[in-house]
Amino acid sequence: MSKxxxxxxxxxxxxxxxxTLLASERTFAGWMRTGMAAIAIALGLKAIFGDIEPTxxxxxxxxxxxxxxxxxxxxxxxxxxxxHARLDEHKTEAHSTQRMTILATVMSLGxxxxxxxLWML
Numbered sequence: 001m002s003k004x005x006x007x008x009x010x011x012x013x014x015x016x017x018x019x020t021l022l023a024s025e026r027t028f029a030g031w032m033r034t035g036m037a038a039i040a041i042a043l044g045l046k047a048i049f050g051d052i053e054p055t056x057x058x059x060x061x062x063x064x065x066x067x068x069x070x071x072x073x074x075x076x077x078x079x080x081x082x083x084h085a086r087l088d089e090h091k092t093e094a095h096s097t098q099r100m101t102i103l104a105t106v107m108s109l110g111x112x113x114x115x116x117x118l119w120m121l
């Protein structure tokens with residue numbers, strides 16, 4: 001028995017939603033990598049400019065990048081959760097928004113601890 005045009009159109013729409021959910025997850029992962037790059041920049045700035053006087057200046061600039069990383073983590077989480085709320089899963093199994101929240105929380109905690117370590121140096 002062949003499918004009707006309406007059924008095939010619904011299948012294509014379902015597949016498109018699944019692809020969009022997966023694209024949203026890839027975008028989330030990309031933003032998380034961008035946040036980690038901001039932390040790496042903070043560490044690099046501290047390493048390169050660590051000997052300048054006053055020492056708090058290098059630490060302050062590094063802290064700006066730590067704060068930027070935290071903002072990126074939570075912005076990525078917020079945008080991914082919005083996308084997941086708008087779309088339905090069909091044949092794919094998307095990550096839960098709870099998992100994204102946990103990941104953003106852990107990454108933010110790591111960024112804060114990195115900042116604390118930088119200030120203790």
